[in-house]
Amino acid sequence: MLTQLTIKNYALIDELQVGFNNGLTIITGETGAGKSILLGGLSLILGKRADLASVKDSSKKCVIEGVFDIAKYNLKALFKIQDLDYESLTIIRREILPSGKSRAFINDTPVRLDDLQVLGEHLLDIHSQHQTLQLTNDDFQFQIIDALADNDENLSQYISELKNFKTFSSEIEKLQNQKVESLKELDYNLFLLKELEEAKLVVGELETLETEYETLNNVEEIKDKLGQSNQLLSNEDVGITSNLREVKQQLFKLVNYGKQYQSIYDRIDSSLIEIDDIFAEIENLEDQLEADPNRLEVVNTKLQTLHNLMQKHIVSSEEELISIREDLSNKVLETENLDAHISAKEKEKEQLKTQLLAVSKTIHNNRSKVIPKLIKQLESILATLGMPNAKFNIELKASNSFLSNGSDELQFLFSANKGGQFNDLKKSASGGELSRIMLAIKYILSNYTQLPTIMFDEIDTGVSGEISNKMAVIMQEMSKAMQVFTITHLPQIAAKGDHHFKVFKEDVNDVTQTQLKKLTPEERIVEIAQMLGGINVSNSALEHAKQLLN
Incomplete structure (x- = not known):
């Protein structure tokens, strides 16, 4: 989980240091207050390319630093592969120098952006309406099914044996040449x-x-x-x-x-x-x-x-x-x-092929068993999120090819309307529907695997009050097993948080700066009341805010 974030000399932020806790954290603020700046800073420590134009004062160094508690993430093997010192409290730092050069560090060890991106995928998942296209990606769809099917060990065995199989195939090809x-x-x-x-x-x-x-x-x-x-x-x-x-x-x-x-x-x-x-x-x-x-x-x-x-x-x-x-x-x-040597290699390759077929069949069978369960859960959750007619048809077909994650071909088909035709998810779901489907999937996944910290960026755009309340409940449930952030404009969601931060602008010495403040219980009532009724808070808005918080 993200425990602390420090931003210096970035966009409208002169210097900001804030600590975060577990559970559901709400971030609110007026349009243009700087929520996107916060996301931009987080993106930099996840490996996004730096831009000198985003530096507040180009004569000074820009620094973004995040502290992550990764004790529960089982990342020691990844740190070993990347030749990094493992620390349960890991510090990731990005620096943009006045020259425009960018540097990245993990626990004070200089790293490439590629290494930062690999680790970042295990630490923080920033999710917005624009990023729901991940849903239409075959690899992601398989990850969903395999998490429910508990296929981790089978996939590890498959990947290892596939590597050996490819090695033997390559050696045989070389021998034949x-x-x-x-x-x-x-x-x-x-x-x-x-x-x-x-x-x-x-x-x-x-x-x-x-x-x-x-x-x-x-x-x-x-x-x-x-x-x-x-x-x-x-x-x-x-x-x-x-x-x-x-x-x-x-x-x-x-x-x-x-x-x-x-x-x-x-x-x-x-x-x-x-x-x-x-x-x-x-x-x-x-x-x-x-x-x-x-x-x-x-x-x-x-x-x-x-x-x-x-x-x-x-x-x-x-x-x-x-x-x-x-x-x-x-x-x-x-x-x-050579003929005898090639023949011996081909016999070993056939043995590996037999083993691959066996483990890929096990993976296929496990997937087949959980697909009805996944469909049922998805349709049930989406019904509560205002999509009562949402239907899924997940087709899994065994192929004769050894693919990167088994021998299956997958079609994730979706229909949003009663009596509608099933079609590819990316063709048949709108942006708002994809956002709700992604929320449902993340919720389901959180029950089967340890997900990284997730940040929902205005995933509730265009959603009604009642549906937003259901979304908030789902986020609450997710936050019991993981750290959840949500940037929202809806008071129904804001009221469900364990912690509430407000992003706002203020003028300091005739210079506009973005600030992030953790709200007290009293300040939180006022903030939600303003979200309900506008800047001029009425008594009824305050009462409504208190009811939402209760």
Whole structure:
């Protein structure tokens, strides 16, 4: 509920601070006194766009602040979604700066207007004749029926499962699109994969093949050089091995003359061992060498294949080719497995569809059960509000589509006159009739759900005295469960309030200002008497006012 409203520097209001209580609050005042200013300020804290022209003094900041007691509204989840600190007494503030820039705050946290509008819908409902078109909106009509049908949990389950269903549908669509694209590439990927698999790639093979190719391609020259080297080592007269053995024998005779001779002898001995080993290795290499044109051709072909593949795939090693081969293999496998993946997803989607059908059927059945009850209540209340011939025909049809709030299509048909044809509500009801229908619906809803504070703005326009009394009784009943404001010109309604405020203008230092004052019991008698008989109050008007208040 709205507990306090502060307005500074807005329209004809210099500064206004007023507190409100529970129950039915009446606001009266002469035409042009500034009731619309009050509504305009409230609209700003509900997220309406600001206009610098509405600022009283454009050189100063305009501030509108409302304090709301939201302890009973179950809004903690909403605050969490909006990443706001929850306070049972929540403060909403709008500021319009001299620059024209507007700022909004919830509990001193800066917020966007969208966030303010979302929260505002749960705090205050301003209702006038011009806003009764909400009645003709399908979503609102479903909200009415679902409140009576106690469908909250079913709708929450439906919305959750519908989200999953849409997610699976989207994933399946993506997979099917992926399949179409993958099939286009499959033949080419298979061709590339076959090339790489036939190459029988082995890490390090390129270097081995290049070495083998150089050996086979130059076998005669290598064999010749190895033979000459062998001769230089092994010649009995001038070979290196023979000369080293002779040196070793001479130095052996000197080893007893000093360590330096032993050292040089050991080095010659080591060198001779190494030379003997080199000689044996050369002989071994020479024995292994054979010209093999067939093997040379095989090696050359394999090398050419590897170089062609590396050039084709713009890489420089077998490792990279192997990595490409694995990627291609995965792509081909993924394409081949897409059908199975899509099939599995579709089975899960069908399970979700079955669950959705079940919960949407439950929602439909609950709605069907309460529609006769809703019609009966509406027609009964409207009869007391001067519409005895008002009749409703609410048609609910199950469809094959999953809509945002179930699988139903709804027609809210209305006839205002006896024997009249049923037609769409927006086509068959006048503005005054729509106002009374909205009042009846709000009253019914207040018995089934926690509604936000509601403000009726001259909803009684064009209504007779007796009917206005009935409207006031309905508002009284509503105010037992919620905070209700009504702006009225009718004394019958004004007399039914728990609290009474008057909007009026006064001149302060030659400047006209709008003020809002809570009336005392005595002031209230005078105000209602003036509403009955005009500015010059008669004794009979005062007596009548007292009777209305009693």
